[in-house]
Amino acid sequence: MPWTKVFLSKDEMERTLAQPGLRAITYCDAILEAQRQAMETDGRVFLMGEGVDDPGGIFGTTLGLVDLFGKDRVMDIPLAENGMTGVAVGAAAAGMKPVFIHMRNDFLPMCMDQLVNHAAKWFYMTGGRVNIPLVVRAIIGRGWGSAAQHSQAFHSLFTHIPGLKVVMPATPYDAKGLFFAALDDGNPVMFIEHRWAFGSVGYVPEEIYRVPIGTGIVRRHGTDVTVVAISQMVYEAMAAAAQAEEDGIDIEVVEPRTLKPLDQEVILSSVRKTGRLIIADVACRTGSVAAEIACRVCEAEPEILKAPVRRVCFPDAPTPAGPTLEQAYYPDSSSILEAVRDLVAENRAFRKPIQRSS
C-alpha cells in the first residue's frame, strides 16, 4: 500500500509513487495542508502559538495561513505558555477547536498545570459534561547543537496522564491523517512531531482522511526480530532492517503511531511471530514509553519471548551540544542493528520460556 510505505530515499519514492501517478508531498506540507483544510471546513478551528504567523511559519507548517485566514485564526501569542494553554482549554470548553503549536517540545513543561490539571481532567472531573477538543502540536528538535533545552521529547510523560491522548506521526500520510483524527477526537491530543521527519516525502491524498487514533502499523514484515519504532526511529529501524537483511536477519518493523491509546495487539501479534522485541524511541530510557511497551508484552504474554527485551533509547542524560557528543548521544540504525544482532545471538543462551500458571 503506498500510504503505509516508508521511503528511505527519493529514488525509491519516485519509483513507487510517480509511476502510478500518486501525489507525494513532505511531512511538513502534509501538516500545512491539513491545517488549511481544517480551517476551510470548520469555522471552530484556529491556530495559536508563538510565531505561527512569522516568515518562518513554524518550520513551514503554517506558512501563508495567516494570509488566508487572518490573525484571529492564525494567532501569534504572548510568551505565556501556561496561561495561553488555559486560554486554549477555555476556548475549547466554549465550543472552539484550538490547535496550540509549540516549535519545541521543551516549552511543554511550562504548560504542565493547564495540560495535566485542567485539559486532561476536565471531561472526567465534570462527570462527562464538558469535553476539551484541543490539539497541541509540538516538534522534537535534534542536532546542530540544539542542546539540552531544544531537543527533548516528553511523550512518555504525557502517556502517564489519564485524559490525554498522545499521537506521534512519522510519515507524511500519518501526519495529515492523524491531525484530522486528533482534531475531531474531542479530547486533548498531544500531537508530537519530529523535526527530522519534516523533509520525508510520501503519498498524501489531497482529500481529507483520518488515521484512527489507537492503530499501529507494520512497516516492514519480517520473521526474526520485532523492532517497535517510535517517530523518527521508524526511519532508523527501516535502515537497520535493510542492513540486517545482508546478515540474513529478517526484521519486522512495527510503528505504534499513537502511544495513548496504544495498539498493543499489533505489537503482540508481531512478537508472537518473531519471539524477540526491541523498542526504539526518540527519548530517554527510564520511565519511558519503551519501558511501557516492554512491560505490556511481558505482562500479557511472557511465554512468547525467546530472548530478553531490549530498548534503544537516548541515554538518561540531557542532550549535549557539541557535534561529537551529539553523535555519541543519539542512537541510530547501527544502534538498532547492534541490538538485533545481540538478541539473535543471545537467543541461544536464553532459558526456555516459562509456562503461564493459568
Next chain:
Amino acid sequence: MSDLKQPGHMDTQLLMDLYRTMIKIRRFEEKIIDVYGVQDMKTPVHLCIGQEAVAAGVCANLGTDDYLFTNHRGHGHCLAKGMSPASLYAEFYGRTNGCARGKGGSMHPVDPDLGILGTSAIVGGVIPLAVGAALAAKLQDTQRVAVAFFGDGASDEGAFHESLLFASLKELPVVLVCENNFYAVNSPISARQPDDSIVRFAGSYRIPGVQIDGTDVLAVHGAARTAVDRARAGEGPTLLECRLYRWRGHVGPECDYPKGCRPKEELEQWMERCPINNFTRFLLERGVTTERGMERVRNEIDATLDEALCLARQSPFPAGEEASAGVYYERA
C-alpha cells in the same frame, strides 16, 4: 456606582433578589456545617461564609448564557448563577444525581446549561479558562461575557498575570473578580506580596481596576454592572478587587482562630461588617421589606435547602465501574 442606594432608584425586585441569593448561600453553607460532623459528606469543603455579597452582586448582572468560572471556594458563585442546591449537595455526597455524578466533589461544580463550564481547585487555574471562553465568545461573535472568580492567592500566580495580559491585549469580554480575603490558606498577603491591593495590577495591563468593599452587595453589584456592560459592549476586561473576609477556616466547617491561624479580633471586626446584616438593615431602613418579609424568605430558602439535602442523600452512589470510565469523550 451605587445608585441603587439613592431614593427613587430602588428596584425592589433586584434588592430582594440580592438578599435572597445571599441568604441562600449563607444557609447552604451553614447546612454543610450542620451535617459535616456525621462524616458522610466525604469531600473537603471550602466555605464562603462572609463572602456572599460578591457572588450575589456579580451574578445578578449575568445572563444564563454568560460563562462563570470559579475556584475551590465556589459554592456561592454557582448558587448565585442559578445552580440547583440539590445537584451540589448530591455531588458533595458523591452521588449520581450530583452535578458531576460524584466525580468532582465540592471543588469542581459544573453546569454547562448555566455557563458554568467547570471549576478548578488549582489556585489561579480557571482565570485563563475564563479568558479562553471570552476569546471563544469573541471569535464566535456572540454577546456572551465570561467571569472568573478567584482569591488573592491567585494573584500570586503566573496564570493570573498571563491572563490579564492576554485579555487586555485582545480586549476580551471578561470580568476578573478577585475576592481578596487577605489569606492563602494561612499565609497572610503580607507574607506573599509587597502590597495588599490587588487592583494595582490592573494598571500594568492597561485595564480598568476597581477596588470595592466586598461586604457591600450594592457596591459590588454596581461595579460589576459597569464591568459586565463594558465587556458586553466589546470594550474589554475589568479587574474587580472585592475586599472581604472568610469567616471559617481555609477548609472544613470550623473557625480557624482557635488553632492560631488568624487573630480572633480580626474575625470579630469583620463579622461586624457582615454583608447580610448590613444589607438587612439597609432594606429595613428603606422600607423595601419588613422583618416578617425577610423571615418568610429565610423560611422558604431553608425549606428548599432541607429538601435538597434530603434529595441528595436519597440519590444512589455510582457503580464502582464508573471510577475508571468516562476518562475520554467519545463521539456518539
